[in-house]
Amino acid sequence: xxxxxYLIFLLPLxxxxxxxxxxxxxxxxxxxxxxxxxxNAMIYSRKQLNEKETDFQGYRxxxxxxxxxxxxxxxxxxxxxxxxxxxxxxxxxxxxFRVRVGDYRNKTEALKPLHELKQDFEGAFIAPDRIxxxxx
Numbered sequence: 772x773x774x775x776x777y778l779i780f781l782l783p784l785x786x787x788x789x790x791x792x793x794x795x796x797x798x799x800x801x802x803x804x805x806x807x808x809x810x811n812a813m814i815y816s817r818k819q820l821n822e823k824e825t826d827f828q829g830y831r832x833x834x835x836x837x838x839x840x841x842x843x844x845x846x847x848x849x850x851x852x853x854x855x856x857x858x859x860x861x862x863x864x865x866x867x868f869r870v871r872v873g874d875y876r877n878k879t880e881a882l883k884p885l886h887e888l889k890q891d892f893e894g895a896f897i898a899p900d901r902i903x904x905x906x907x
Contacts, residue, residue: 829875830877830898831871831881832871832873832884832885832896833869833872834870834892836867838867843861850870850872854872857872858874858903871898875897875902
């Protein structure tokens, strides 16, 4: 975020815009930006970094945590049948298996599924997790 703010404030220092409104060739309103090579390199490196990121910090609803893998798989399949359009994840973090549901950007988005899941799983709660980017 800081880099973006620096870019916004420093961009006028490193660029020079030319407008050619009196061009008889019909290219009215054309803007040409001459940027420093360092600025272009910074933008390119940030673009590559963003392309590598496949997830970000968000929330999921956790419905199970225990050492029994078979129980975790049964719960996962039960939820997948009841909510076919929602992703269900079976996560192993030694020594526990966890079943988590959904990819929610904030806690408010996770509240509705939490209430629905609490009907079958009383111990369900909202857990912070790395989530996938939403499909567009």
